[in-house]
Amino acid sequence: MNQTFDLQRFWLFLKLDWAEKGRKYLLTGGLLLVIMMTLMLPIILTNSFSQILMLLHALALFMVVMFGGSLYTSTVFTQYGTTDTATASLMVPASQLEKFLVPLLLNLIFIIPVTFLFSKLHFWFIGIANSSQTGSSRYSSIPYDVLRYFIYLHMIIQGCVFLGSIYFRKLSYVKTAVLLFFIAITFTAVHIIYIYKVTDSPAQVVSFPFSAWKLWYSPSGKHYYLAHSESEQALLYTFPILFLLTTWYISFVRLKEKEI
Amino acid sequence: MIKLDRLSFGYSKQKLLFENLSMQLEPGHIYGLLGKNGAGKSSLIRNMAGLLFPLSGTIDINGFIPQKRLPDFLKDIFFIPEEIYLPSVTIDQYVKVLAPFYPRFDHEQFMSHIHQFDIPRKNKLTDMSYGQKKKLITAFALATNTRVLLMDEPTNGLDIPSKSQFRKVVSSALEPDRLILISTHQVRDLDNLIDAVIIIDNNQIMIQHSLEEVAERLHFGTLPSVEFDNRVLYAEQSLRGYKAVFENSDREESRVDLEHLFNAVTKNPDRVRHIFRP
Numbered sequence: 252m253n254q255t256f257d258l259q260r261f262w263l264f265l266k267l268d269w270a271e272k273g274r275k276y277l278l279t280g281g282l283l284l285v286i287m288m289t290l291m292l293p294i295i296l297t298n299s300f301s302q303i304l305m306l307l308h309a310l311a312l313f314m315v316v317m318f319g320g321s322l323y324t325s326t327v328f329t330q331y332g333t334t335d336t337a338t339a340s341l342m343v344p345a346s347q348l349e350k351f352l353v354p355l356l357l358n359l360i361f362i363i364p365v366t367f368l369f370s371k372l373h374f375w376f377i378g379i380a381n382s383s384q385t386g387s388s389r390y391s392s393i394p395y396d397v398l399r400y401f402i403y404l405h406m407i408i409q410g411c412v413f414l415g416s417i418y419f420r421k422l423s424y425v426k427t428a429v430l431l432f433f434i435a436i437t438f439t440a441v442h443i444i445y446i447y448k449v450t451d452s453p454a455q456v457v458s459f460p461f462s463a464w465k466l467w468y469s470p471s472g473k474h475y476y477l478a479h480s481e482s483e484q485a486l487l488y489t490f491p492i493l494f495l496l497t498t499w500y501i502s503f504v505r506l507k508e509k510e511i
Numbered sequence: 512m513i514k515l516d517r518l519s520f521g522y523s524k525q526k527l528l529f530e531n532l533s534m535q536l537e538p539g540h541i542y543g544l545l546g547k548n549g550a551g552k553s554s555l556i557r558n559m560a561g562l563l564f565p566l567s568g569t570i571d572i573n574g575f576i577p578q579k580r581l582p583d584f585l586k587d588i589f590f591i592p593e594e595i596y597l598p599s600v601t602i603d604q605y606v607k608v609l610a611p612f613y614p615r616f617d618h619e620q621f622m623s624h625i626h627q628f629d630i631p632r633k634n635k636l637t638d639m640s641y642g643q644k645k646k647l648i649t650a651f652a653l654a655t656n657t658r659v660l661l662m663d664e665p666t667n668g669l670d671i672p673s674k675s676q677f678r679k680v681v682s683s684a685l686e687p688d689r690l691i692l693i694s695t696h697q698v699r700d701l702d703n704l705i706d707a708v709i710i711i712d713n714n715q716i717m718i719q720h721s722l723e724e725v726a727e728r729l730h731f732g733t734l735p736s737v738e739f740d741n742r743v744l745y746a747e748q749s750l751r752g753y754k755a756v757f758e759n760s761d762r763e764e765s766r767v768d769l770e771h772l773f774n775a776v777t778k779n780p781d782r783v784r785h786i787f788r789p
Binding site: 252254257260263266267270271274333334335336338339341342343344345346347507508510511 | 557560561562563564580581582583585586588589590592594595596597598599600604608609611612613
């Protein structure tokens with residue numbers, strides 16, 4: 252039998268993992284879906300325009316897809332957090348790769364559909380809400396490039412939380428979140444300082460890492476919007492993908508080298 | 512078979528738990544691994560199970576390097592740690608999801624052990640008492656029929672009847688191709704169970720011999736006085752004189768008292784080493 256990967260063993264380990272954590276996965280996943288629907292449905296239940304209902308969709312993106320999704324991901328390697336559960340898991344006769352791929356698969360099975368579900372429901376509900384509006388006001392959906400930016404950001408967060416769940420034995424989510432927060436602040440600060448340096452110190456700058464720059468100059472009042480070309484932006488967006496793959500690989504190595 | 516070659520391990524390189532350990536354990540035996548608290552028994556067993564990695568030296572278990580944790584290695588070894596984890600499922604569900612990993616798992620044998628240990632079948636594993644959990648995992652481990660079975664303090668949490676059940680069940684599960692290693696600091700629990708003993712102290716293996724060899728070289732008996740008896744390695748006052756361990760120069764037969772042996776070895780390491788020199 253192959254010592255690296257065997258489909259039958261993979262299936263057995265999947266059943267074992269599901270028997271141990273399936274209930275928790277279903278409860279967490281179910282709760283997040285209920286919260287998502289609670290935040291997104293009201294917009295189609297009324298004919299009157301309300302900006303708050305639109306904000307609830309943005310809230311669903313942050314609270315359910317990004318925060319909830321990362322919370323869900325932070326549990327993938329919880330069994331390696333305590334000595335007794337880690338011992339039980341490491342001693343199961345499956346390969347290290349199978350022990351890595353099973354939690355990854357169970358995670359992706361939830362995270363990817365939830366992200367797509369949000370996106371589909373958002374555009375669908377905005378369309379329904381606009382078609383039933385009696386007044387002149389119309390809802391505008393989250394711009395495609397903004398949504399795409401947040402999905403890539405979501406990938407980076409997912410990668411960090413996934414790695415954090417095996418790297419930190421206790422309070423992995425909190426430790427990862429704190430670390431991620433400080434890295435994000437530092438990275439954004441460096442990004443903004445760099446823009447000020449290369450654009451002759453404008454009066455105001457609005458930009459997020461890997462996205463377009465909006466610049467305002469005074470007293471001239473001139474403002475500029477510097478966007479990356481399509482090819483540049485596509486190249487920049489390979490970074491989150493590579494980052495995610497790297498965190499998965501490091502997590503795998505960490506699992507292989509795990510000592511209990 | 513378990514073979515250690517100049518194995519060193521410690522949680523830091525400056526403070527080693529054991530250094531240059533070498534030993535060979537053969538199938539068909541139940542070994543008792545004895546040592547004081549903190550002597551490194553659990554760490555040694557965890558090195559053998561591939562849960563800790565040696566700083567230097569090698570471990571060979573049935574031709575595998577434990578550190579690699581290959582599936583073929585894991586399906587022929589079972590480790591019962593001191594603190595066990597069991598998922599929130601019933602016994603039947605547990606067997607259904609875990610037993611297929613072990614090709615030689617014997618369901619009837621498992622049910623027989625469950626019956627012998629008097630474990631309730633319908634309960635969820637998480638609802639069981641600590642002792643019941645220990646008995647359940649022991650029953651499962653024995654039924655996997657792995658060639659190597661490692662147990663770390665398996666009798667902790669067992670009541671007195673369960674301890675005798677444990678000895679009975681484990682001794683009945685020994686096969687010629689099976690090696691059982693039991694680590695404990697409760698030496699009395701291993702009476703009438705093990706047939707070979709390993710004592711580790713001060714980072715080293717003090718003795719590693721069959722009980723037969725121990726009984727050949729040491730005598731366990733009662734002496735009226737021990738004050739001027741140079742043969743005595745260890746003595747404890749009792750109602751009828753002194754229970755003592757002394758050099759068996761007359762080749763008299765006696766029953767090995769594990770607790771007294773352990774005390775003799777830890778109190779007189781140099782003399783014991785001299786007595787057991789090859």
